[in-house]
Each structure stands twice: as structure tokens, then as C-alpha cells.
Amino acid sequence: MIKVLFTGLTRNRKALIGIIIIALIIIVALAAPLLTEYNPASRVGRPHQPPSADHWLGTTRIGQDVFSRLIHGAQTSLAVGFGAGLLITALGTALGIIAGYRGGKTDEVISFFTNMVLVVPNLPLLLVLASFIGQASPLVIAVILGFTSWAWGARVTRAETLSIKHKDFIKSAEMMGEPRWRIMMFEIFPNLISIVGINFIGSVIFAIITEATLEFLGLGDPKTVSWGMMLYNAQKASALSVGAWWDILTPCFALALLGIGLSLLNFAVDEIANPRLRTGNRLNRWTALIRSGDGRL
Amino acid sequence: MAFLIRRFGFYLAAFVAAATINFFLPRLMPGDPIQIMFSSAGAELSPENLDALKLTFGFVDGPLWHQYLTYLQSIFTGDLGRSIKYFPLSVTSVLGNALIWTVGLMGTATLVSFTLGTFLGVLAAWRRGSVFDIVVSVGAIFATSVPAVVTSLIVLFFFGFTLGWFPTGYAADPSLDPSFSLTYIGSLIYHGILPMLTLCTVLTGGFAVTMRNNMINLLGEDYIVMGRAKGLSDSRVMLWYAARNALLPTVSSLAIAIGTVLGGSLVTEVVFNYPGLGNILYQAILARDYPVIQGQLLIMTIAMLVANFIVDVSYVLLDPRLRGTS
Numbered sequence: 001m002i003k004v005l006f007t008g009l010t011r012n013r014k015a016l017i018g019i020i021i022i023a024l025i026i027i028v029a030l031a032a033p034l035l036t037e038y039n040p041a042s043r044v045g046r047p048h049q050p051p052s053a054d055h056w057l058g059t060t061r062i063g064q065d066v067f068s069r070l071i072h073g074a075q076t077s078l079a080v081g082f083g084a085g086l087l088i089t090a091l092g093t094a095l096g097i098i099a100g101y102r103g104g105k106t107d108e109v110i111s112f113f114t115n116m117v118l119v120v121p122n123l124p125l126l127l128v129l130a131s132f133i134g135q136a137s138p139l140v141i142a143v144i145l146g147f148t149s150w151a152w153g154a155r156v157t158r159a160e161t162l163s164i165k166h167k168d169f170i171k172s173a174e175m176m177g178e179p180r181w182r183i184m185m186f187e188i189f190p191n192l193i194s195i196v197g198i199n200f201i202g203s204v205i206f207a208i209i210t211e212a213t214l215e216f217l218g219l220g221d222p223k224t225v226s227w228g229m230m231l232y233n234a235q236k237a238s239a240l241s242v243g244a245w246w247d248i249l250t251p252c253f254a255l256a257l258l259g260i261g262l263s264l265l266n267f268a269v270d271e272i273a274n275p276r277l278r279t280g281n282r283l284n285r286w287t288a289l290i291r292s293g294d295g296r297l
Numbered sequence: 298m299a300f301l302i303r304r305f306g307f308y309l310a311a312f313v314a315a316a317t318i319n320f321f322l323p324r325l326m327p328g329d330p331i332q333i334m335f336s337s338a339g340a341e342l343s344p345e346n347l348d349a350l351k352l353t354f355g356f357v358d359g360p361l362w363h364q365y366l367t368y369l370q371s372i373f374t375g376d377l378g379r380s381i382k383y384f385p386l387s388v389t390s391v392l393g394n395a396l397i398w399t400v401g402l403m404g405t406a407t408l409v410s411f412t413l414g415t416f417l418g419v420l421a422a423w424r425r426g427s428v429f430d431i432v433v434s435v436g437a438i439f440a441t442s443v444p445a446v447v448t449s450l451i452v453l454f455f456f457g458f459t460l461g462w463f464p465t466g467y468a469a470d471p472s473l474d475p476s477f478s479l480t481y482i483g484s485l486i487y488h489g490i491l492p493m494l495t496l497c498t499v500l501t502g503g504f505a506v507t508m509r510n511n512m513i514n515l516l517g518e519d520y521i522v523m524g525r526a527k528g529l530s531d532s533r534v535m536l537w538y539a540a541r542n543a544l545l546p547t548v549s550s551l552a553i554a555i556g557t558v559l560g561g562s563l564v565t566e567v568v569f570n571y572p573g574l575g576n577i578l579y580q581a582i583l584a585r586d587y588p589v590i591q592g593q594l595l596i597m598t599i600a601m602l603v604a605n606f607i608v609d610v611s612y613v614l615l616d617p618r619l620r621g622t623s
Contacts, residue, residue: 112307112310115307115311116310116311116314119308119311119598119601119602119605120311120315120318120598120601121557121594121597121598121601123563124563124578124593124594124597125594127563127578127579127582128322128582128590128594131582131583131585132322205442208444209444209445209446212444212446213444213445213446213564216446216564217564217567217579218583219582231446231450235450240450240453240454240457240458241458241465243458245454248450248454249450249451249454252447252450252451255443255444255446255447256442256443256444256447259442259443259444259447260438260439260442260443262442263438263441263442264438267434267438270510
């Protein structure tokens with residue numbers, strides 16, 4: 001299953017473009033100190049200068065270098081996205097598998113909480129929580145996101161677990177006396193890898209978007225260098241009405257690019273997990289199916 | 298029927314849980330919330346009003362359970378207290394005014410996006426792999442993966458500032474009095490176009506992808522092959538055999554979308570300075586106007602619960618298989 005996923009990913013054009021975009025952003029974020037000499041937080045030029053040879057993407061209202069803030073901000077967005085995404089997926093997957101496999105009372109309790117969290121509106125609640133905490137740092141935002149957004153993953157994982165728990169290989173593992181945690185970790189989990197992957201990428205997208213939104217709305221820590229704070233500061237400086245498009249469109253473009261890269265990857269994983277969704281050359285698709293053993297004639 | 302009763306019980310429990318979270322949130326804050334509110338309201342609150350304020354939060358003298366019951370009672374009697382920011386006004390009237398704008402804007406945007414998205418999804422699935430499908434699928438991926446903040450700002454920048462075609466804020470020209478005159482309605486539409494465009498861009502893609510994927514899964518079913526083998530026309534198989542059944546899961550996403558109408562357009566409303574519920578919530582958060590925040594959270598929870606219950610009912614009505622098993 002894992003092997004099919006990886007060979008599928010390398011052969012899928014959407015996945016390839018998505019991976020290239022994400023890899024590019026990660027490399028730029030990691031190499032940020034090498035790519036620019038400017039400190040992202042300090043004043044290094046005159047306010048609101050348009051893009052030039054000195055400042056590739058211009059300067060902000062208070063004279064910070066936009067390019068430096070962009071590539072340093074990428075670190076924050078990626079860290080929050082992947083950190084919160086990991087937490088969301090870990091919680092959702094664990095709860096989903098336990099509820100689905102154990103059944104009975106355990107399932108009832110977990111499902112009740114899952115459904116409860118699902119019906120409470122998420123973004124408004126996050127806004128209120130963030131405002132109560134006051135000037136939430138990226139770490140705090142990631143933790144809040146992790147603990148409030150696992151419900152969707154838990155529900156989907158539970159449903160998938162239910163559909164495979166009566167398969168023969170699980171029964172035989174039970175017969176051989178494997179402990180339950182081992183069955184859940186090593187028999188069920190690897191078979192859910194595509195749903196876990198979709199959940200993970202989806203959660204990363206959600207976390208990045210939500211962090212940027214919360215910061216744009218002014219609920220973040222003003223000292224943070226991140227794409228959301230760039231949007232907030234640009235909006236506060238009326239960048240649009242004074243014509244400083246570089247100030248506000250730069251983080252916009254970066255967020256859109258990262259979102260698109262991750263979504264392409266997500267759609268590709270979905271297509272590999274669900275072969276009917278695939279499009280493209282019919283012959284290629286057919287041979288790929290035969291090779292992966294999915295194509296039954 | 299037993300199924301529906303069980304679901305109703307669950308929603309009632311969920312509502313009480315949400316109300317409880319609402320009750321404890323201001324209590325978990327550092328400091329005395331009433332004092333914080335009192336100081337942020339300035340001199341506008343008289344001591345009698347302070348007492349009234351305490352009452353709506355259940356900050357009455359007595360043990361915690363007594364406070365909690367007082368609070369629950371004020372919820373179920375529909376008394377949400379008074380706003381701090383817009384002081385003499387009650388929370389109900391502040392939210393009521395904003396509700397009209399949000400329902401008008403988001404409601405229309407949701408229905409337009411649903412219709413458009415479903416239609417595009419059906420056609421894309423039917424011509425899977427064609428140029429049309431690729432344009433729709435890739436467009437949907439782009440539109441759904443770009444954050445609403447970004448879409449709003451870009452739309453505002455190009456159409457509002459650079460081209461200057463549309464106004465950059467407010468629901469209507471502030472110099473006009475609300476009336477049913479042509480000028481006022483024209484101004485409403487003129488001001489509504491940009492937020493509407495943003496919301497439709499954000500929402501349509503999701504509906505299109507859901508519909509397309511449902512359709513494609515169904516197109517492999519035997520009864521579709523049977524329909525074709527019978528020699529039925531393409532459009533008949535597409536609309537009456539495939540689309541009709543593929544619509545069922547989409548109905549649930551529509552209902553959920555309607556459930557989130559009351560809170561879903563927060564970012565767009567803030568960017569376009571639209572006087573809807575999302576903007577009111579945002580302003581309330583900035584001003585620490587807890588009565589309004591609590592009222593708004595409650596209203597949104599109720600909307601979500603009602604929408605979910607409608608999904609359950611519609612499933613029982615639309616899918617005969619559920620009727621037998623319940």
C-alpha cells in the first residue's frame with residue numbers, strides 16, 4: 001500500500017508539480033539567512049519604497065525589507081503548518097483507529113466527542129480563544145489548532161477502520177495472539193496510510209490558512225515575522241489605498257502558492273487512493289493499474 | 298423515527314455543551330471579566346447596568362451551579378443581555394441588524410456557488426479527461442486552496458483600488474437612507490458585487506470537486522451502463538441516472554455550508570467592511586464586548602446544529618436505505 005502510494009506519487013503530474021512547489025518554498029525558507037543580508041525585523045530603508053535592486057520586493061511602511069520578511073516568514077508558516085498538521089493528524093488518527101477497532105463503550109464516548117467538536121463552529125471559536133489568550137505566538141496558535149481541529153480526521157479514520165477490521169489479516173493476527181496496540185499500530189495503521197496522508201496534508205493547509213487569518217485579524221503577536229503578520233501590517237498601513245501593492249500582494253502570492261502546492265499534492269494522493277478519479281491517458285492509466293495490481297479485468 | 302429522535306437528543310446535548318463552554322470561557326480568563334468590561338466601556342455603564350450585566354453572565358452571588366443555572370435560564374428565555382460597545386442596545390438587536398446583511402450576502406453567495414459548482418462538477422465528470430474537465434478541476438484546486446483573506450484582498454486590490462470599478466467598503470452608500478427605492482437597491486447591489494465575487498470564488502470550487510468526484514464514482518456503477526445499453530440519450534443518463542444520485546452527498550455539504558453562513562464570511566466582511574455578523578463578531582472581539590461574542594457563538598452553534606439536523610432528516614427522506622435500518 002505504501003509502495004503503491006510512492007510509485008503513484010512520482011508518476012502523477014499533479015503530485016510532481018505540488019512537490020516541486022513545496023520543496024522550493026522549504027529550501028528558500030531554510031536558506032533565508034543566506035539569501036538576504038537584511039534583518040527581517042529592523043528598519044533597513046526608507047518607508048514604502050517600490051521594488052528595486054537594493055530591496056527586491058520593496059520596503060514596508062516602517063522601512064523593513066519585504067523580501068527578507070517574506071523568506072523568513074516562510075519559516076513560521078511552514079513550522080506552524082507542519083507542526084499543527086502533525087498534531088491534528090496524530091490525534092485524529094489515534095482516536096479514529098481506537099474508536100473503530102475497540103468499538104463498544106470506547107467508540108461511543110470518542111464518537112460523541114468527535115461529533116460534538118464537529119458541530120461547534122471552528123473559526124469563531126478559535127478567534128475567541130486567541131483573543132482571550134491575547135497576542136498569541138505562532139506556537140500557541142499551532143497548539144490551539146492541534147487540539148481543536150482533529151475531529152474530521154477522527155471521523156474519517158474511524159469509518160475506514162470499521163471497513164477493514166473484519167478483513168482476514170486482522171482476524172489472523174488476533175488468532176495469533178498479537179496484542180491490540182500492535183494490531184492497531186502495525187496491521188491497521190499501514191492500511192490507512194492514504195487516508196492519513198490526505199488528512200495530514202489537509203490539516204497542514206488548514207493550519208497555514210488559519211494562522212495567517214488569525215494574524216491578519218490582529219490576534220497574533222506583533223513581534224512575529226510571518227506571512228499573516230505581513231498581511232496585518234500592510235493592511236494597517238493602508239498599503240492598498242496608498243498604492244504600495246508590493247507590501248500586501250507579496251504575502252498574498254506566497255500564501256496562494258503554498259496553498260496550491262499542498263492542494264495539488266492532496267488531490268494526487270486522493271486520486272491514487274481512489275483510482276476512478278484519475279484522468280489522463282487511458283492506456284497509461286490501465287498499465288499503471290495492472291502494475292499496481294488494482295486492475296481486475 | 299427512532300434515528301431522528303436519537304439525533305435530536307445528541308444535538309440537544311451538543312447545544313448544552315456549547316452553552317457550557319460559553320459559560321466557562323469568560324471565567325477562565327485572567328482577571329475579573331466584569332471589571333475588564335466595565336473599564337473598557339468607560340463611564341457609560343451605571344451601577345444598575347453593571348448589575349444587569351452580571352446577571353446575564355450568571356455572575357450572581359452564590360455557588361457556581363447556581364450561576365450556571367441562572368445563565369442557562371437567560372439563554373433559554375432568549376435574553377442575551379446588552380452590548381457594551383453599542384451600549385444601550387441589546388445583543389439581540391445588534392445581532393439582528395447584522396444578521397440581515399449576512400444572510401443576504403452569504404445566503405445568495407452560497408446558493409449561487411452551489412448551483413454553479415454542481416453544474417460544473419456534473420459536466421466535468423461527464424467529460425472526464427477533456428479540456429473542460431482539466432480547466433474546472435485545476436480552477437477548483439486553485440480557488441479552494443487560496444485562503445479567503447488572500448482572495449478578498451486581491452479582489453479588493455484589482456477591482457476596488459486599481460481599476461476603481463466598485464466601492465471598497467460598506468453595504469450601501471452611507472449617504473442614502475435605507476428604503477425600497479431603486480437608487481438604494483441599486484447601491485446595495487453595486488456595493489455587494491465584490492464581496493459576492495470573492496465568496497463565490499471561494500465556495501464554488503468545493504461544490505464542483507465534491508460533485509465531480511461523486512459523479513465519477515457513480516459512473517462506474519452497473520445501472521449507468523444499463524442506462525446506456527438501453528440506448529438512452531447521453532443527457533438523460535447524465536442528469537437522471539448519475540447526477541440525481543450523486544447529488545445526495547452534496548445536499549449534506551450544502552446544508553453544512555448554510556449552517557456556516559452565519560460565521561463563514563467573517564474574513565470577507567472584515568476586508569470589505571461589510572456590516573454583517575462576522576464583522577460584528579470581529580469588532581466585538583477587538584472591543585472585548587463579551588455579551589455580543591457569547592450571543593454570536595450561541596447563534597452560530599444553533600445554526601450549525603439545525604443544519605446538521607436538516608441533513609439527517611433529508612437523508613432519511615432521500616435515501617430509502619436509511620429508513621429500513623433505523
